[in-house]
Amino acid sequence: MHLETNIVRGADYFEPRTGALAAPIYQSASFRHPGLGESTGFDYSRVCNPTRGVVERAMALMEGGKWALAFATGMGAISAMVKVFAPGDHIIVSEDLYGGSYRLLHDYYANYGFLFSFVDTSDFSKIVGATRPETKAIFIETPSNPMMKVSDIRRCAEYIHTRGGLLVTDNTFCTPYFQNPLRLGSDFVIHSGTKYLAGHNDTLSGFIVHSNEDYGEKLLDIQKSEGASLSPFDAFLTLRGIKTLALRMERHQANAERVAQWLRAQPQVEKVFYTGFPDHPQYELSQRQARGHNGMVSFYVKDAGDVATLLKRLKLILFAESLGGVESLITYPLVQTHSAIPESMRLSAGVNERLVRLSIGIEHPDDLIADLAQAMTG
Ligand SMILES: *Cc1c(COP(=O)(O)O)cnc(C)c1O
Numbered sequence: 001m002h003l004e005t006n007i008v009r010g011a012d013y014f015e016p017r018t019g020a021l022a023a024p025i026y027q028s029a030s031f032r033h034p035g036l037g038e039s040t041g042f043d044y045s046r047v048c049n050p051t052r053g054v055v056e057r058a059m060a061l062m063e064g065g066k067w068a069l070a071f072a073t074g075m076g077a078i079s080a081m082v083k084v085f086a087p088g089d090h091i092i093v094s095e096d097l098y099g100g101s102y103r104l105l106h107d108y109y110a111n112y113g114f115l116f117s118f119v120d121t122s123d124f125s126k127i128v129g130a131t132r133p134e135t136k137a138i139f140i141e142t143p144s145n146p147m148m149k150v151s152d153i154r155r156c157a158e159y160i161h162t163r164g165g166l167l168v169t170d171n172t173f174c175t176p177y178f179q180n181p182l183r184l185g186s187d188f189v190i191h192s193g194t195k196y197l198a199g200h201n202d203t204l205s206g207f208i209v210h211s212n213e214d215y216g217e218k219l220l221d222i223q224k225s226e227g228a229s230l231s232p233f234d235a236f237l238t239l240r241g242i243k244t245l246a247l248r249m250e251r252h253q254a255n256a257e258r259v260a261q262w263l264r265a266q267p268q269v270e271k272v273f274y275t276g277f278p279d280h281p282q283y284e285l286s287q288r289q290a291r292g293h294n295g296m297v298s299f300y301v302k303d304a305g306d307v308a309t310l311l312k313r314l315k316l317i318l319f320a321e322s323l324g325g326v327e328s329l330i331t332y333p334l335v336q337t338h339s340a341i342p343e344s345m346r347l348s349a350g351v352n353e354r355l356v357r358l359s360i361g362i363e364h365p366d367d368l369i370a371d372l373a374q375a376m377t378g
Contacts, residue, residue: 074192087113195324
């Protein structure tokens, strides 16, 4: 089947017992065993739940993986992923990444003996330079958040595989509609399902997708032990969102392109970061490894004093954290998503007081541009 069909229909098509088209919400913590040594395949919902199973199979299908594990949040998925490794292991991580991921790795896992190097993974020489004998993995976010840098998935995979390590790719920004890291050699794919996948700013979820026989059992055991499994209702909402992913991503992409072009022509704007610009530094690479661009556009205003006015005056574009939903949002990474990142690292990544990030929704692009225009010119 084509990707669009898999996105709408998932792996299950309908529920076999009743024929229900929408996945029933199995809001049950526990499941009766028919007898000693017998099971329906379900016993306790932290471990396994029928509704969660439907979204897991849909995610595996879309990403071209054998298995998917669904978590309560993207952070739950990342936390489980790190536990595949052991204290003393070294992991090279994109320096320009979701602030919460940095906080989890740097403020928490580093205290338990995990070693991290945060580098610009869009520059391959920086990965080579950071490699140590104990390097066990590379963790990339591509495109990155909020600077839209693109890392070479295939090259990272080949490099770390020659050293016996693993590649983990956070594919939240592109979604499986535009990019499939497993097909490019990544061992694991991470998603915050909260963003484009669920797509409506109404639920949180997270995923790990993979085809790795060696770590499959371990990941299931980590999920079962940690307990950050996706709830049946949130699995239902995520599934419902996913059905329109292809349509939404096309519209996000078209709208973002319009807005990015417009922003670029504004005198108050110094620079626009958007992976769809042919003069983006990794445009060729994007064209090779992804099938499109998402709805994310960041930009520097010339005068930092303009940021507060912009955030206050925008009416349609909401000043709020998060991304990937149908509503357009504006974020100020310095104080929101990236506040946990130390100043020197933030600045070296380019996250300064003049940077704002837009998550372009699926409204009419003219209305979005008009809103930006009134907010910028007053
Ligand atoms: C939001 C986000 C996360 C964290 O996901 P939650 O669902 O908020 O826990 C991880 N990675 C990226 C790229 C994100 O945008």
